[in-house]
Amino acid sequence: MGRPEKPVPRPGTASGELAEFLRKGRARKGLSYSELAQRTSAYSAATLQRAASGQGVPARQVVREYAMACGLDVDETDRLWLEARREHRREQHSPERKSVPKPRMMRDLSDLGAGLADAHERGGAPSRREIERRARSAGHKLSSSAAQRIVTRQQIPSSRQQLIAFLRACEVPDRDHLEWVQAWSRVRRHHAEELSDSRVMLDRQEAEAAGNPSGRVTAEQAAQLLAAEGYAPTERYRGYDVTWTVRCQHCTSVKRIRLSALASSRTKQCIQCHSRAERAVNEAWADLIEHRGWTEHGMPAAEGESFLRCRVAGVERQQSRLRITVEAPSHLFASGSWEPLITSAVREKLHTVSEVVYVTYTEQLN
Numbered sequence: 574m575g576r577p578e579k580p581v582p583r584p585g586t587a588s589g590e591l592a593e594f595l596r597k598g599r600a601r602k603g604l605s606y607s608e609l610a611q612r613t614s615a616y617s618a619a620t621l622q623r624a625a626s627g628q629g630v631p632a633r634q635v636v637r638e639y640a641m642a643c644g645l646d647v648d649e650t651d652r653l654w655l656e657a658r659r660e661h662r663r664e665q666h667s668p669e670r671k672s673v674p675k676p677r678m679m680r681d682l683s684d685l686g687a688g689l690a691d692a693h694e695r696g697g698a699p700s701r702r703e704i705e706r707r708a709r710s711a712g713h714k715l716s717s718s719a720a721q722r723i724v725t726r727q728q729i730p731s732s733r734q735q736l737i738a739f740l741r742a743c744e745v746p747d748r749d750h751l752e753w754v755q756a757w758s759r760v761r762r763h764h765a766e767e768l769s770d771s772r773v774m775l776d777r778q779e780a781e782a783a784g785n786p787s788g789r790v791t792a793e794q795a796a797q798l799l800a801a802e803g804y805a806p807t808e809r810y811r812g813y814d815v816t817w818t819v820r821c822q823h824c825t826s827v828k829r830i831r832l833s834a835l836a837s838s839r840t841k842q843c844i845q846c847h848s849r850a851e852r853a854v855n856e857a858w859a860d861l862i863e864h865r866g867w868t869e870h871g872m873p874a875a876e877g878e879s880f881l882r883c884r885v886a887g888v889e890r891q892q893s894r895l896r897i898t899v900e901a902p903s904h905l906f907a908s909g910s911w912e913p914l915i916t917s918a919v920r921e922k923l924h925t926v927s928e929v930v931y932v933t934y935t936e937q938l939n
């Protein structure tokens with residue numbers, strides 16, 4: 574029988590239960606891994622031993638071959654494998670697994686995407702090339718790249734035929750296909766309605782921004798709207814809701830935006846500019862506290878002690894304007910002596926004298 578196996582590393586977990594189940598089946602048959610490999614013929618002794626190690630989740634087909642060679646119940650083996658697979662996915666991607674709706678309850682792209690990903694898991698999580706091979710064997714056409722996009726929820730099947738091909742590749746019973754087709758049709762209708770509503774809203778928004786009979790923003794108007802937010806185009810304007818490559822005129826970083834998002838305030842601040850400004854403000858604040866910068870400006874000691882209790886509550890950057898919100902005791906509000914001190918310290922960190930810095934206060938609650 575060879576050397577005894579190492580203990581299952583994670584007893585009580587789904588992967589641990591799967592490993593224990595396989596090991597007990599082999600022990601009841603009194604088989605060595607070499608003898609087990611001879612029975613399966615498709616897998617080596619090392620592969621079968623790894624499958625029962627409890628480290629990671631083996632391929633479902635390996636587990637099935639192991640189980641059949643030991644006379645174990647294949648349905649129970651599949652159940653344990655699926656639980657181990659789901660446990661592994663939870664650990665890898667998110668702490669909680671959201672429930673997947675039944676096909677008859679699916680309404681939007683998220684529902685259908687989650688359902689198809691779940692069907693893929695239940696079907697043994699075949700690779701994209703295996704999905705392509707299974708679909709072809711069933712008389713359907715489904716490319717490996719399309720299969721990958723469906724599994725990763727980047728798209729839903731583009732046709733009824735592609736949906737059926739994916740379901741058969743994932744071993745979904747034929748009796749359930751009609752319910753899936755109905756769900757797919759319902760989701761597509763709902764998505765088309767959402768797109769239509771979104772298009773109407775965008776058309777209204779563009780007409781307001783354009784202010785001309787055509788209702789369309791011209792390239793000249795687009796450049797003006799862009800400049801007003803501190804950006805310059807690096808390619809020609811192709812449309813109000815088309816992704817546009819632009820350059821921030823302050824930090825020179827390049828980003829991809831939509832003019833529609835910029836106009837609706839969904840994309841206002843340049844992330845790089847904001848991060849740089851926030852870092853400069855925090856560094857300036859820390860320096861003021863560490864070096865007691867107010868003493869050089871003849872600030873009263875009492876005010877200096879009050880300053881130690883203040884904190885930066887927010888930093889907002891738009892073009893060359895920087896607004897700093899300071900949470901401070903109410904008795905400091907009337908003093909206008911702190912703004913020049915803070916402004917000077919921040920400008921020094923930003924290495925500029927042209928930055929317009931505003932300091933506002935919010936009352937500090939005791």
